[in-house]
């Protein structure tokens with residue numbers, strides 16, 4: 001294990017991710033709210049890290065293999081107009097914008 005990897009492991013294990021989540025929820029979407037794009041990005045990295053760690057763990061065999069179960073789907077961050085914060089999503093921001101525009105056109109009048 002490289003020292004860099006060890007460092008990352010240490011950062012993630014000592015980081016109080018649960019308190020970060022519980023403190024901030026967006027009332028409009030019910031999603032976890034982050035103050036910055038960087039924070040949201042960090043959380044996505046944390047999800048990936050946790051998943052990789054889980055894959056390496058012994059519990060893996062109890063679960064169904066290769067189904068991709070538990071794999072984090074959230075990969076993108078976007079700014080929320082309701083709370084002014086940032087959320088993570090599995091949808092590509094471009095698709096999200098397109099859907100939103102469609103929706104707004106539909107209910108414009």
Ligand SMILES: [Zn+2]
Nearest residue numbers: 026080082083
């Ligand atoms: Zn929000």
